[in-house]
Amino acid sequence: DTGVSQNPRHKITKRGQNVTFRCDPISEHNRLYWYRQTLGQGPEFLTYFQNEAQLEKSRLLSDRFSAERPKGSFSTLEIQRTEQGDSAMYLCASSPVEMGMAQHFGDGTRLSIL
Amino acid sequence: AQSVAQPEDQVNVAEGNPLTVKCTYSVSGNPYLFWYVQYPNRGLQFLLKYITGDNLVKGSYGFEAEFNKSQTSFHLKKPSALVSDSALYFCAVRAAFLTGGGNKLTFGTGTQLKVEL
Numbered sequence: 001d002t003g004v005s006q007n008p009r010h011k012i013t014k015r016g017q018n019v020t021f022r023c024d025p026i027s028e029h030n031r032l033y034w035y036r037q038t039l040g041q042g043p044e045f046l047t048y049f050q051n052e053a054q055l056e057k058s059r060l061l062s063d064r065f066s067a068e069r070p071k072g073s074f075s076t077l078e079i080q081r082t083e084q085g086d087s088a089m090y091l092c093a094s095s096p097v098e099m100g101m102a103q104h105f106g107d108g109t110r111l112s113i114l
Numbered sequence: 115a116q117s118v119a120q121p122e123d124q125v126n127v128a129e130g131n132p133l134t135v136k137c138t139y140s141v142s143g144n145p146y147l148f149w150y151v152q153y154p155n156r157g158l159q160f161l162l163k164y165i166t167g168d169n170l171v172k173g174s175y176g177f178e179a180e181f182n183k184s185q186t187s188f189h190l191k192k193p194s195a196l197v198s199d200s201a202l203y204f205c206a207v208r209a210a211f212l213t214g215g216g217n218k219l220t221f222g223t224g225t226q227l228k229v230e231l
Contacts, residue, residue, distance in 0.1 A: 004157070028194075033218075041223055042118075042204050042221030042222050042223075043158070043204075043219075045219065048218065079132075091157055093158075093159070095217060099210075100163070101217075102148060102160045102163055102186045103219060104159075105150075105158040105159070105175070106157050107156050107157040107187075108156075110155070
């Protein structure tokens, strides 16, 4: 069990640029989640996948955000035309599909918008 | 809608003393409840969960939590605190039964635990 892996760990970019983050879940986990965490707050749900299907999206996920999990393994989260308010820690988690199982988190990607 | 309240932004305790970090929740139906710990610039580490059964659940690193349905609380406890327990603690909830499936967690705002010598 190598845990959830996220890359890059840090991303600094100028406002208006596009960025993409990658998440590799624990290999036997069917479910994959994306959360966003801002300073002083708990993580906020963005979206989740079961295998390759995106089953739920939060209203926080504007049209500039898109997530994919094309083969049911790794996932990418893309933000287009970044804004200052996108600065946050983006966390990925994975879990088995069975009810009540804990989600296991990666160390996140910290995005800073200049 | 589901929600979590962690009423204390910070808890200070002396090493060796018992600690309690408070959490109350609101959810439709029965809850699944979780505690996570976060160290600086790291993700969240799972500590323990309540799904069903005994109200007192035991988890990692000597932590335990007590589920109280009547008070809608799930307080985190440890009999003897260590300096290394100093970190940010999050309580999270989801409904046991969701229409449309899913496992979305709703987190509290976190409680900073500081254990001093």
